[in-house]
Amino acid sequence: MKKKRLDEKEIIRIFSQALGIADLDDVAKVGRNLVFKADMLVASTDVPPQMSPWQVARKSIVACASDLAAKGARPVAAMISLGLPEEITRTYVEELARGFQIASREFGVKIVGGDTNAARDLVIDCSMIGMTAADNRMPKRGGAKPGDxxxxxxxxxxxxxxxxxxxxxxxxxxxxxxxxxxxxxxxxxxxxxxxxxxxxxxxxxxxxxxxxxxxxxxxxxxxxxxxxxxxxxxxxxxxxxxxxxxxxxxxxxxxxxxxxxxxxxxxxxxxxxxxxxxxxxxxxxxxxxxxxxxxxxxxxxxxxxxxxxxxxxxx
Known part of the structure; x- marks a missing residue:
């Protein structure tokens, strides 16, 4: 009998239970107005073949910027970690860099560093810090009321x-x-x-x-x-x-x-x-x-x- 494959939600649930994370949301708020977000892009599951390298890099930033925006947070800084296949070309890497540059200007986020490593597939992990207004209550997923x-x-x-x-x-x-x-x-x-x-x-x-x-x-x-x-x-x-x-x-x-x-x-x-x-x-x-x-x-x-x-x- 073929084993059922775990999907993303089930995997998140396992880790949340193990780590005691009761309030699942897209971002984590720390203190009064500091917000954290991380998102991973994997080429084989997230990138159509027609997508240019600069668009791939930009999309990896979009994912974090969008989740922050949904909570009323403005991006401030990001760190990018790259997993790069050994056959990747210099031209492709230069185009990735151009995409990060475009996204940095477009979304108002400063890219301050990161890490690189070898991988079988292109992987881009973006960790982003944002800020809400000092007096802004950050909306969560669980707050809808009847009549809304x-x-x-x-x-x-x-x-x-x-x-x-x-x-x-x-x-x-x-x-x-x-x-x-x-x-x-x-x-x-x-x-x-x-x-x-x-x-x-x-x-x-x-x-x-x-x-x-x-x-x-x-x-x-x-x-x-x-x-x-x-x-x-x-x-x-x-x-x-x-x-x-x-x-x-x-x-x-x-x-x-x-x-x-x-x-x-x-x-x-x-x-x-x-x-x-x-x-x-x-x-x-x-x-x-x-x-x-x-x-x-x-x-x-x-x-x-x-x-x-x-x-x-x-x-």
């Missing part, structure tokens, strides 16, 4: 559609193709959204593991049920793209992953102030659902019960 609205920094389905084009030969044209492929190769973390709006959030999470999986994390840790509006969450053109290529649009929107939007909940009474703040910061704020009564961590869309799955390493 679910908001997001953007809509969903572009990265999964872009990966379908790049990896599976799906057909797309014009502006939709450009937006979908760009979102897969050069994801845009929503720093302004998180940094300016986090004070309104009752809970928040970065959606890189997929919208459904992210909402499940909030629902389970908050002990609530969440209802999400598929039409409000779906990016323009995804339905038509899915139909033209024989794909499931719900799958692209809810379970595709590799998105770096911020998903959060907030009291309905704070929406007018949040909207005004978002407008002033030049951010979009989308209402995509609502938090229901205390429950068992169910996430539904219409009559559909959404599975707790998205992008998982080791799967």
């Amino acid at each position: 609205v679910v908001v997001a920094s953007g809509k969903f389905g572009y990265p999964a559609s872009g990966l379908a084009v790049l990896l599976k030969g799906a057909r797309a044209q014009g502006a939709f193709r450009a937006a979908a492929v760009d979102s897969a190769l050069e994801p845009k973390p929503r720093q302004a959204f998180g940094i300016t709006l986090a004070r309104y959030f009752s809970s928040s999470i970065d959606s890189s593991d997929g919208l459904a999986a992210s909402l499940h994390e909030i629902a389970v840790q908050s002990n609530v049920d969440i209802k999400v509006d598929y039409d409000a969450a779906r990016a323009d053109g995804v339905q038509e793209f899915a139909r033209a290529n024989g794909l499931d649009a719900h799958e692209l929107v809810f379970h595709g992953g590799e998105e770096y939007e911020i998903v959060a909940t907030m009291p309905k009474s704070l929406l007018p102030r949040a909207r005004a703040t978002a407008k002033k910061a030049g951010c979009d704020l989308h209402i995509i659902g609502s938090v229901k009564k205390k429950g068992t961590g169910r996430v539904t869309s219409g009559r559909r019960l959404l599975e707790n799955r998205g992008y998982l390493h080791f799967s």
Whole structure:
């Protein structure tokens, strides 16, 4: 009988129990406003073949910057550790360096050092330090309350559609193709959204593991049920793209992953102030659902019960 392979969540659960980490979240806050984050990129599981070396390096920084943004934290400094295959070329390494330089300027983070070693696959580990505002309470995953609205920094389905084009030969044209492929190769973390709006959030999470999986994390840790509006969450053109290529649009929107939007909940009474703040910061704020009564961590869309799955390493 074939043994079931451990997935990423199960592995994290084992270590959390062994180390006594009860409050699982994307980042760790130390003291009043210091925030830590680490994220690892592995080429064989995280990098489409069409991604340029500089885009690979940039993506490794995006992952940390996005998680910090979801908690209202601004990146300050990072250390980068590299595992490099022996066949890697000087040109590739120089392009990686250029990508780190681009990301450093783009996200306002100073790269202060790191480590290198030999590896069978390209591995980039980013450890980042950020800071919240001194008076800012950092929202966690487990803080959603019945009656809250679910908001997001953007809509969903572009990265999964872009990966379908790049990896599976799906057909797309014009502006939709450009937006979908760009979102897969050069994801845009929503720093302004998180940094300016986090004070309104009752809970928040970065959606890189997929919208459904992210909402499940909030629902389970908050002990609530969440209802999400598929039409409000779906990016323009995804339905038509899915139909033209024989794909499931719900799958692209809810379970595709590799998105770096911020998903959060907030009291309905704070929406007018949040909207005004978002407008002033030049951010979009989308209402995509609502938090229901205390429950068992169910996430539904219409009559559909959404599975707790998205992008998982080791799967």
